Amino acid sequence: MHPPTGRLKLNVDGAFKLANSGARGGGILRDHEGRCVFAFAKNYEGAISALDAKTHALWDGLTICCNKGILDILVETDSLNLKRIVTGQMHRPWKLTCIIQDVVVITKKLKMQIKHVPCEANQVAHSLADYGCSTEHFRCWDSGADIPHVVKGPYCLDKVGCPTLRL
DSSP states (O other): OOOOTTOEEEEEEEEEETTTTEEEEEEEEEOTTOOEEEEEEEEOTTOOSHHHHHHHHHHHHHHHHHHTTOOEEEEEESOHHHHHHHTTSSOOOGGGHHHHHHHHHHHTTSEEEEEEOOGGGGHHHHHHHHHHTTOSSOEEESSTTTSOHHHHHHHHHHHTTOOOOOO
């Protein structure tokens, strides 16, 4: 679902693979017509869990919004635990205290609502997170035309409202 007119929506996701301790994340900010305002992907070296990677992706997305002067956003994540931690409904894990505190500080500067969505509703952010493992540096794109080819399919399907099905 696109955000209502006048609001922007930030979808974020992160992933962690224990086998190689690889963590990555990504996100996309879209307008009410589903157009990309910006997208990003990053490899999170040193992250300790999927929740850590998702939290870093949220921090990156919110920081970009603040730096661009975008202060009224709807955030969607497929991590119910992240949503609960950010809204104070769940205690934060001790090992993630610093990054989560940074997220909380940023959210106080914003008019932000965070909600949990199923994985199927977060496919573009998931694709960006997957792309994050193939890059050594933070990558940011300012339009849907510039996003990586592997993300364009999910982005175009999402933009026209085509649902993604869980296999």
